[in-house]
Amino acid sequence: MANYNRRDFAKLVILGGIGYTIFSCVDDPKKDKTAKEVEETAPKMPELLPENIKIFQKADEEYQDLTIRFNKRIQQAPTFIAQCFNTKGVVDAILFAKFKDLKVVVKSGGHSFEGFSNTNDGLVIDVSAMKKMQWNDDHSVTVETGCILKELYDEMLPKQRILPSGSCATVGIAGLTLGGGYGFFSRKYGLTCDSLQEITMVDGNGNIHHESGNSAILKACKGGGNGNFGIVTKMKFRTYQAPKFFQTYRCKAYKLTTERAKSLLKMWFQYTKKLPNTAFSAFVLNGKTLTILITNYATDNKGVMKMYNALKAVSDKATIGSKRPLQKALKTFYGVQHPIYFKNACAGLYKDYTEIEGCMDDVISKVISSRGLIYQVNTLGGNINSSSAEKRSVFPHRSYPYLSELQSYWDKPSQEASRLKAFQEVQDRFYKHGIRAHYRNYPDINFKDFETSYYGKYLPELKAIKQQLDPENRIQHPQSISV
Ligand SMILES: Cc1cc2nc3c(=O)[nH]c(=O)nc-3n(C[C@H](O)[C@H](O)[C@H](O)COP(=O)(O)OP(=O)(O)OC[C@H]3O[C@@H](n4cnc5c(N)ncnc54)[C@H](O)[C@@H]3O)c2cc1C
Known part of the structure; x- marks a missing residue:
């Protein structure tokens, strides 16, 4: 792990600042800006506190384990991996990516058929350590997006509750729901995403969104949210009485x-x-x-x-x-x-x-x-x-x-x-x-x-959301929605 302390951050900010200054000398559009304006708009290195986020690089011991995905056919080696422990950590990961000008992919359960939760040259934002679950009074459950299906079933079934979802134990609830999600109970209770009531998401600019009800962003995350325009950190689901x-x-x-x-x-x-x-x-x-x-x-x-x-x-x-x-x-x-x-x-x-x-x-x-x-x-x-x-x-x-x-x-x-x-x-x-x-x-x-x-037919709607939440196209994989 690259264990940055506050002094290191200061160094990185300074180094980043030098890089930025050199770059800005040859970058014509910025020449009309004052030095102060340039400094104010320049991406800042966030303070990366280990309770929110840890950043790993190739030389770090933890790096190899964090690059493992379910599909052994696709082996990739990202420049950085940001292991996040909460929504604040994900915000910091996006700010880190902006500061370093890195593309971002998102990893939850790591089951993408085509390895879309890994990359060879950018930052992986890995939320798989975020596994909190909380029941609400109305039998709905709020889960962090690192949860995998067997963890959800272990939590729900003893309480006689179910969520219509997939069958494979190690698939992530996040990737599954954001693309739709179906399984044994779907013909009765709908797709997994149909039970999704609320989300917390960090967009491509590092802004946090809490979405519910008729929100267009929530709608876009029900079938169109896989690594396209934001990192979902929490999901609230309606649940149903489990069959006997x-x-x-x-x-x-x-x-x-x-x-x-x-x-x-x-x-x-x-x-x-x-x-x-x-x-x-x-x-x-x-x-x-x-x-x-x-x-x-x-x-x-x-x-x-x-x-x-x-x-x-x-x-x-x-x-x-x-x-x-x-x-x-x-x-x-x-x-x-x-x-x-x-x-x-x-x-x-x-x-x-x-x-x-x-x-x-x-x-x-x-x-x-x-x-x-x-x-x-x-x-x-x-x-x-x-x-x-x-x-x-x-x-x-x-x-x-x-x-x-x-x-x-x-x-x-x-x-x-x-x-x-x-x-x-x-x-x-x-x-x-x-x-x-x-x-x-x-x-x-x-x-x-x-x-x-x-x-x-939803592609234009999704492109508008992409434009709104991630205009720099920071979050992308080989089949993500283009700006
Ligand atoms: C063995 C196996 C069994 C399966 N069974 C079923 C099934 O029964 N029903 C079904 O519907 N599907 C099933 N699938 C497909 C599964 O739904 C997808 O592979 C799903 O995308 C995996 O999600 P993940 O979180 O595990 O994967 P990841 O590889 O982590 O992510 C998959 C995609 O979602 C994006 N993503 C992940 N987390 C987030 C997040 N927090 N915010 C935004 N984007 C995110 C990633 O960028 C990537 O594009 C199965 C897949 C496998 C490999």
């Missing part, structure tokens, strides 16, 4: 041909249309093996059984899990909790099967014949498609009841090139077929029209 149990239904099919996989997919689309809102389903084609998952938490399971029985009749194996207590059941979906090599991305949001029918021969035969490719389609729909939620957020894809993802995982870097090649071939096929709507939280660095794909 959770049940899973699985149908499996092996050694699939393209024809059989296609016919099962078509059938899956047909039956998921009628699923109750308490249910969720995923069609997971992993090479030649298919798993269809259905989950439910309502006592009445008639709707679910109809789908299960129809699919069971054409599957190789089908099982119904017992009714398990929610906390225990959710843990079985926590997934891998350590960094891995992978490439995942959205493979489109769809209205129904007809939208993809024309490219399914190519897509499925590629998935079946390539090592390590997984094609998955998940149900959205239900109360995600709500007009009141639409008005309060910038998530543009509510009318799409299906969200798909392409995934590939491997063990050694030597496997990367062939995996990425096959992956891209499938993505190209979807693009050629006209699939354009994509989920911001499942980014692909190769998406050609990523801004409209992620934000649709």
Whole structure:
């Protein structure tokens, strides 16, 4: 850690001041300003108190650990890492970035598919140590943005409360909510961002905003807030009564041909249309093996059984899990909790099967014949498609009841090139077929029209917020909203 004391700061300010003075000699626009005016408007080095913020550089012992992200494929080495402990620390981090003229990326849970919470040459503002949670009288909960999902579930489930959110234990609540956020409870209670009631955010100038109600900034953070114009430090969420149990239904099919996989997919689309809102389903084609998952938490399971029985009749194996207590059941979906090599991305949001029918021969035969490719389609729909939620957020894809993802995982870097090649071939096929709507939280660095794909009709609104909160474009990553 670069342990700065007050004398060091003074030195840095002076050095910064010298740099600034030399720069200003050759910078024409400033020549009309008085020396005093230049000094007053020049960025100042903030006082970095260790209870608010610690700054690390490559030589520091803590630096390596702080550069670890969930995706081992993307290794980056920032110039500075600001580990923040509260909102004041984040303000100081932004002022530090302004003083040093650094670009900023934001890190909470570190699960960005494409490494957007790390950088090679700027400042990482890392809020992952900020983990306070506080319950309010109305069952809402205010959390700092370093919290990860399993910490939230550990806090909420013993109190019989839930937040509709994702399933993977180590995903950050911040990144997930700011891009939308969906999971097992979303068809009933909406996206995670629909439960977001208030935020505290530090903008690209270092100003603090407390936003609630009909605020345009809060709206922009519900689907459009990932590392675009501010660093969210606190989130207040509405919570819901947790269901008593959770049940899973699985149908499996092996050694699939393209024809059989296609016919099962078509059938899956047909039956998921009628699923109750308490249910969720995923069609997971992993090479030649298919798993269809259905989950439910309502006592009445008639709707679910109809789908299960129809699919069971054409599957190789089908099982119904017992009714398990929610906390225990959710843990079985926590997934891998350590960094891995992978490439995942959205493979489109769809209205129904007809939208993809024309490219399914190519897509499925590629998935079946390539090592390590997984094609998955998940149900959205239900109360995600709500007009009141639409008005309060910038998530543009509510009318799409299906969200798909392409995934590939491997063990050694030597496997990367062939995996990425096959992956891209499938993505190209979807693009050629006209699939354009994509989920911001499942980014692909190769998406050609990523801004409209992620934000649709809300892009102009988001650009206006960016202009208002971060006109210098200090906060940016390879797919952030441009000024
Ligand atoms: C294994 C796995 C499982 C997943 N499961 C689900 C799921 O069930 N449902 C779902 O909806 N999504 C899921 N996702 C996607 C997930 O929502 C995104 O990857 C999300 O962006 C991760 O957030 P993070 O805080 O962990 O990541 P980070 O890498 O820290 O951040 C992700 C993005 O958000 C920005 N960001 C982070 N914190 C802040 C902040 N405080 N203020 C402003 N911007 C910030 C970053 O700049 C970056 O662009 C999953 C991802 C993985 C890897």
